[in-house]
Amino acid sequence: MPELVNRQWLLAKRPVGRPQNGDFEYREVHIPTPGEGEVLLRIINALIDPAQRGWMDAVGNYFDPSPLGEPMRSGIIAKVVKSNSDLHPVGQYVSGLGGWEDYTVVPEGSVDIIPYDGSQELGAFSHLLGTKGATAYFGLLEICGLKEGDQVLVSSAAGAVGSLVGQFARIKGCRVVGIARGPEKCRWITEELGFDAAIDYGATGDLSAAIAEQFPDGLDVYFDNVGGEMLEAAIDNLALHARIAICGMISEYNQSDAPGPRNMWNLLVKRARIEGFLVSDFRPRYQEARAAIDSWIKEGRLKYKLDEREGFDILPKTLNCLFDGDHDGRLLVKLVKEVDTVI
Amino acid sequence: MPELVNRQWLLAKRPVGRPQNGDFEYREVHIPTPGEGEVLLRIINALIDPAQRGWMDAVGNYFDPSPLGEPMRSGIIAKVVKSNSDLHPVGQYVSGLGGWEDYTVVPEGSVDIIPYDGSQELGAFSHLLGTKGATAYFGLLEICGLKEGDQVLVSSAAGAVGSLVGQFARIKGCRVVGIARGPEKCRWITEELGFDAAIDYGATGDLSAAIAEQFPDGLDVYFDNVGGEMLEAAIDNLALHARIAICGMISEYNQSDAPGPRNMWNLLVKRARIEGFLVSDFRPRYQEARAAIDSWIKEGRLKYKLDEREGFDILPKTLNCLFDGDHDGRLLVKLVKEVDTVI
Numbered sequence: 001m002p003e004l005v006n007r008q009w010l011l012a013k014r015p016v017g018r019p020q021n022g023d024f025e026y027r028e029v030h031i032p033t034p035g036e037g038e039v040l041l042r043i044i045n046a047l048i049d050p051a052q053r054g055w056m057d058a059v060g061n062y063f064d065p066s067p068l069g070e071p072m073r074s075g076i077i078a079k080v081v082k083s084n085s086d087l088h089p090v091g092q093y094v095s096g097l098g099g100w101e102d103y104t105v106v107p108e109g110s111v112d113i114i115p116y117d118g119s120q121e122l123g124a125f126s127h128l129l130g131t132k133g134a135t136a137y138f139g140l141l142e143i144c145g146l147k148e149g150d151q152v153l154v155s156s157a158a159g160a161v162g163s164l165v166g167q168f169a170r171i172k173g174c175r176v177v178g179i180a181r182g183p184e185k186c187r188w189i190t191e192e193l194g195f196d197a198a199i200d201y202g203a204t205g206d207l208s209a210a211i212a213e214q215f216p217d218g219l220d221v222y223f224d225n226v227g228g229e230m231l232e233a234a235i236d237n238l239a240l241h242a243r244i245a246i247c248g249m250i251s252e253y254n255q256s257d258a259p260g261p262r263n264m265w266n267l268l269v270k271r272a273r274i275e276g277f278l279v280s281d282f283r284p285r286y287q288e289a290r291a292a293i294d295s296w297i298k299e300g301r302l303k304y305k306l307d308e309r310e311g312f313d314i315l316p317k318t319l320n321c322l323f324d325g326d327h328d329g330r331l332l333v334k335l336v337k338e339v340d341t342v343i
Numbered sequence: 344m345p346e347l348v349n350r351q352w353l354l355a356k357r358p359v360g361r362p363q364n365g366d367f368e369y370r371e372v373h374i375p376t377p378g379e380g381e382v383l384l385r386i387i388n389a390l391i392d393p394a395q396r397g398w399m400d401a402v403g404n405y406f407d408p409s410p411l412g413e414p415m416r417s418g419i420i421a422k423v424v425k426s427n428s429d430l431h432p433v434g435q436y437v438s439g440l441g442g443w444e445d446y447t448v449v450p451e452g453s454v455d456i457i458p459y460d461g462s463q464e465l466g467a468f469s470h471l472l473g474t475k476g477a478t479a480y481f482g483l484l485e486i487c488g489l490k491e492g493d494q495v496l497v498s499s500a501a502g503a504v505g506s507l508v509g510q511f512a513r514i515k516g517c518r519v520v521g522i523a524r525g526p527e528k529c530r531w532i533t534e535e536l537g538f539d540a541a542i543d544y545g546a547t548g549d550l551s552a553a554i555a556e557q558f559p560d561g562l563d564v565y566f567d568n569v570g571g572e573m574l575e576a577a578i579d580n581l582a583l584h585a586r587i588a589i590c591g592m593i594s595e596y597n598q599s600d601a602p603g604p605r606n607m608w609n610l611l612v613k614r615a616r617i618e619g620f621l622v623s624d625f626r627p628r629y630q631e632a633r634a635a636i637d638s639w640i641k642e643g644r645l646k647y648k649l650d651e652r653e654g655f656d657i658l659p660k661t662l663n664c665l666f667d668g669d670h671d672g673r674l675l676v677k678l679v680k681e682v683d684t685v686i
Contacts, residue, residue: 231607259602260602260603260607264604267617268589268620270619271618271620273619274610275614276609276611276612276614276615277614
């Protein structure tokens, strides 16, 4: 007999500050049936992502809020197990937005088909070959307008996006310094990923001075995953015509009224630019990023680290690992070991 | 007999906060003699400009500091009265950087030749046809990437640059709202210059709410001449893909540690951009701006206001009029009524 139950973690309350266990509610329901032009997906991986904290708020940021009483919205990697669509045959792998549940029904074309053939690590499609790779790629090349020889600073450098930003910039002939917390992450990005240097955020008293030491002539590009005081310290150290991409501001997700950079004046002095972006704006061009990244993988020029954990029950607590820094690479939760497509 | 004396206002001290009378020192010296490849200029107009406050500080901003014990650095309009250069025949009018003095010697090519034929108002070359015009032109079209139909906000809208920004944006088919202080300036920009609306900064308690009222769907372009809380209020009200040009921040010239915008997060949400610029970076393209502006003048589509005052002795006190808002249009001081080129 196939499974008859669809497990779900519902968003039950909107948290103030850090999410709590009571913000989610466990439920078991029947597996839904796809209608015309729809497919039933078995969710294999749930991606744990900072954006999810924003979706828990009542006021939508760049997405509508994740609705109360429904499975918590999540990036997913899934397999088609029933199909009423020629686009998506049974057995196809897809990625996209879903929720914290075992099964979900989606309309055809609403998820991305991923070229998984069993030889790759499936989780890589959530990372290098997924939106994280595209975020690093378009943020660096389009928003920052990266040029060979640029002096590049990346925050959250051991994170999912930051670790790719640094490697892409190295491939493009730039010098890269990463900010990360703790000697282990700093060692990883320099010795394993090939960053030119690391600044240990936990051990550095004066961040602005530490950046100045690494960039005596100023930095050309800052890829900002953090915001707050880190952004201010970077603005202190701009070279002429510097470009800053604001990719995410995890430090501000749980704060409502964080102080802003006191040195905006320096943008004028240095004729510099700050630009916020969302990778979803580049969705029509994802294939371009995937092709470039795929070629770098095949040349053995990219390293990445997945922090894959197992079990449906651990989803809520795993989300908080993001805010504690208690994870090591792209964080995802595997919901099922093997997928039987005959249900 | 020609004049034998070159009057000078030297920068004697570096002010803290507002400049004081004692920061300048009056001196009379001999008129200098041009060497090979140099010309002697009779300075006709000294332009009074916010950038001068920055030049008085010990730490250079985008220019080196104005040296102590030398004439206070100033934009000038001048006439060539002695020449050892084929580029600059006697009688030619030029503009550029000089100092607060009657005469100065400059190397050929270090000043811009201006096409003054006696029919125009000479001061206009410090404004529409000079760097102020180029600042408004390139800031709006290049830095903000202005598009027809954009919703545009301008601060210091009755100022030298702001009044042109608004008029250029109207010519380009945009809706323009200006922020200015006091009913008289607000009346001038709407009734005379054709701005669609004005926000009276002096009469508005909640600036962010006042902007929201004018831009219910958000603003596409903010041309920032002020910085500080005005920048924050604009960031509150961005439309998707909004562009902000930071042209000057007069409110911060006399403050060292002004608070920064607390809402930088909104740049990410709205995929918006802030970019600082200096018009001098566009110097190779000034002719392009001058040609466009000249055609708009000839079509009767531009209005401007010069606040020209007379007398060498009033230079120091006139500089402070900038910070008191006590001026009405582009501020310049005329040092001499007529220029005799035979000295």
